[in-house]
Amino acid sequence: xxEVSGVEFGDGWIRASVRGTERYExxxxxxxxxxxxxxxxxxxxxxxxxxxxxxxxxxxxxxQEADLPRLRRTARERxxxxxxxxxxxxxxxxxxxxxxxxxxxxxxxxxLELRVASARGDVAGIRSRIRELLDIGPFTQYGYVEYxxxxxxxDQAGQAVTAxxxxxxxxxxxxxxxxxxxxxxxxxxxxGSVDDSDGRLGQVGADLADAHHEACRAARxxxxxxxxxxxxxxxDEAADLTDIDPLDYEDLLGERxxxxxxxxxxxxxxxxxxxxxxxxxxRRLAKSGRDIDTVIAIHASDLAPNGHTxxxxxxxxxxxxxxxxxxxxxxxxxxxxxxxxxVDTALVDHLADRYTRTGRPADAVSLRRAHFTARRTLLxxxxxxxxxxxxxxxxxxREKALALVRDDVERTDTSGDRxxxxxxxxxxxxxxxxxxxxxxxxxxSQWLTLADQSRPTRPADALAVYLRLAARLTRETGNRTYxxxxxxxxxxxxxxRHLGTPDDCTVYVTELRAAQKxxxxxxxxxxxxxx
Numbered sequence: 001x002x003e004v005s006g007v008e009f010g011d012g013w014i015r016a017s018v019r020g021t022e023r024y025e026x027x028x029x030x031x032x033x034x035x036x037x038x039x040x041x042x043x044x045x046x047x048x049x050x051x052x053x054x055x056x057x058x059x060x061x062x063x064q065e066a067d068l069p070r071l072r073r074t075a076r077e078r079x080x081x082x083x084x085x086x087x088x089x090x091x092x093x094x095x096x097x098x099x100x101x102x103x104x105x106x107x108x109x110x111x112l113e114l115r116v117a118s119a120r121g122d123v124a125g126i127r128s129r130i131r132e133l134l135d136i137g138p139f140t141q142y143g144y145v146e147y148x149x150x151x152x153x154x155d156q157a158g159q160a161v162t163a164x165x166x167x168x169x170x171x172x173x174x175x176x177x178x179x180x181x182x183x184x185x186x187x188x189x190x191x192g193s194v195d196d197s198d199g200r201l202g203q204v205g206a207d208l209a210d211a212h213h214e215a216c217r218a219a220r221x222x223x224x225x226x227x228x229x230x231x232x233x234x235x236d237e238a239a240d241l242t243d244i245d246p247l248d249y250e251d252l253l254g255e256r257x258x259x260x261x262x263x264x265x266x267x268x269x270x271x272x273x274x275x276x277x278x279x280x281x282x283r284r285l286a287k288s289g290r291d292i293d294t295v296i297a298i299h300a301s302d303l304a305p306n307g308h309t310x311x312x313x314x315x316x317x318x319x320x321x322x323x324x325x326x327x328x329x330x331x332x333x334x335x336x337x338x339x340x341x342x343v344d345t346a347l348v349d350h351l352a353d354r355y356t357r358t359g360r361p362a363d364a365v366s367l368r369r370a371h372f373t374a375r376r377t378l379l380x381x382x383x384x385x386x387x388x389x390x391x392x393x394x395x396x397x398r399e400k401a402l403a404l405v406r407d408d409v410e411r412t413d414t415s416g417d418r419x420x421x422x423x424x425x426x427x428x429x430x431x432x433x434x435x436x437x438x439x440x441x442x443x444x445s446q447w448l449t450l451a452d453q454s455r456p457t458r459p460a461d462a463l464a465v466y467l468r469l470a471a472r473l474t475r476e477t478g479n480r481t482y483x484x485x486x487x488x489x490x491x492x493x494x495x496x497r498h499l500g501t502p503d504d505c506t507v508y509v510t511e512l513r514a515a516q517k518x519x520x521x522x523x524x525x526x527x528x529x530x531x
Contacts, residue, residue, distance in 0.1 A: 043147075
C-alpha cells in the first residue's frame with residue numbers, strides 16, 4: 001500500500017500513482033452498484049486488463065471507505081470552485097494564466113502553437129510544429145525512447161495527425177496530403193528509436209494512413225502522381241508503419257491512375273525480381289486485374305528448389321480453370337526437385353490427389369512410392385498405404401515398403417529401427433512389431449503403444465513394459481510425472497487381472513506406496529484411483 005501515492009478523488013473516478021517496475025498512473029472508474037473498472041498505463045493494464053496496480057489502488061481506497069462519500073463530495077466542490085474561479089477571470093488574467101502554464105509546460109506550448117497554425121491554415125507553421133512534435137530528442141535517453149516515455153511521445157505524434165485532419169476539414173486537403181506524406185517519412189524514421197511495445201505508435205501510423213486517404217479523397221490529386229507515390233511508398237520501409245494498400249485508392253486512381261499503378265509496379269519488379277515487397281505488390285495487382293499469366297510469371301521468376309513455387313503456380317492455374325496446365329506444372333515441380341526427400345510435401349499431396357480424382361490411381365501409387373523411397377517416415381508410409389489400398393495393390397506395395405525399411409535397419413540406421421516399429425504398429429501387426437522392437441530396439445513411447453495394443457492378448461509382455469517404465473518414473477517428481485505413473489499403475493493392475501494374479505499387484509502397489517510415501521500428491525492420486 002505504501003507504493004500508492006498522490007491519490008485524487010473525483011466524481012466517479014479515483015486516480016493515483018502506483019510504483020511497480022516503473023511508476024504508473026492508475027485510475028479507478030466507479031460504476032453503478034459499486035462495480036469497478038479502471039485503466040492503468042502499465043503494459044498489462046494497456047491490454048485492457050485489471051492489473052495489480054489497480055488492485056493496489058482499490059485496496060488503498062477500501063482503507064478509506066468510510067471517508068469515501070466525503071472525499072468525493074470534496075472533489076466535486078473543488079471542481080466547481082475551479083470552474084467558478086476560471087469563469088470570473090478577466091480575459092487578461094486568463095491570458096496571463098495560459099502564458100504562465102506555457103512557460104512551464106513545453107508540450108502545452110507546442111500543442112497550442114499547432115492549433116494556431118491549423119486555425120490559420122498556416123501550412124509552413126503546421127509543418128514546423130509537426131517536425132517539433134515528432135522530434136524524439138526531448139524523450140530520449142542515449143538516443144532511444146524507452147517504454148516509460150513512449151506513450152507521451154505517441155500522444156504527441158497523434159496531435160500531429162489531428163492537425164493534418166483539421167486541414168482537410170478546413171478545405172486545405174492538398175496541403176494535408178503533402179504534410180501526411182512528409183509525416184509518414186518522419187515517423188518511419190523515428191519509430192526505429194522508440195520502444196513501441198504496446199503498439200501506440202503503430203496505431204498513430206494507421207491513423208496517419210487514414211488521414212492521408214481522407215485528404216486524397218477530398219483533394220483528388222493527379223491519378224498518375226498518386227499512383228507513383230503509392231508504389232514508391234509500398235516499396236519503402238515506411239510501408240510497415242502505415243500498411244497503406246494501393247488497391248484501397250482504386251476509385252481515386254480511375255482507369256488512368258490504375259494503369260499507371262500497374263506500370264510503375266511492373267517497372268519496380270523488373271528492376272528487382274527477387275524483392276519480396278516488389279513481388280508481393282505486383283502479384284496483388286495482377287490478381288486484382290485477373291492477370292493470371294503475370295501472377296505465374298512472378299512466381300516463375302524465383303523458383304524454390306523444393307517445388308513450393310510450382311505448387312503455388314499450380315494452384316493459381318487450378319483457380320483459373322486451367323487444370324491441364326496446373327497438373328503439368330505440378331509434375332514439373334516433382335521432376336525438377338533434385339532430392340524428393342526435401343520436396344514440399346504439399347506438392348506431392350496436391351499431385352497425388354489430382355491423380356486420384358482424375359482416375360489415375362496407379363500414378364498416385366507411383367508418386368507416393370517414390371516419395372516414401374526418398375523419405376521413409378511413418379507419414380509417407382501411411383500415404384503410400386492409402387494410395388495403394390485405393391488402387392487395390394497394397395499387399396505387394398507393403399512388402400516392398402517393409403523391405404526398404406528393413407534394409408535401413410540392416411544398415412544400422414537407427415532411424416530405420418524406429419520407423420520399422422512405427423509402421424508395423426500402424427498396420428496393427430503387433431506380433432511383428434514386438435519382434436522388431438526386441439531385435440532392433442524401440443523408444444519408450446513405442447514400447448508403451450506396443451503394450452497398450454497387446455495387453456489383452458499378451459499381458460505378461462505388456463506387464464514387463466509397464467513395470468520398467470514405472471520404475472523410471474518413481475525416481476522423478478512433479479504432478480505430471482505422478483499422473484503418468486498412476487496411469488501406468490492402472491495398466492499394471494489390468495495386466496494382473498488378465499493374468500489372474502491380483503495378489504501380486506497388491507503386493508507391488510503396497511511396496512510402491514511405502515517407498516513413495518513422502519510424495520503426498522502421488523499418494524492422493526493413488527487414493528483417488530483406488531490404488
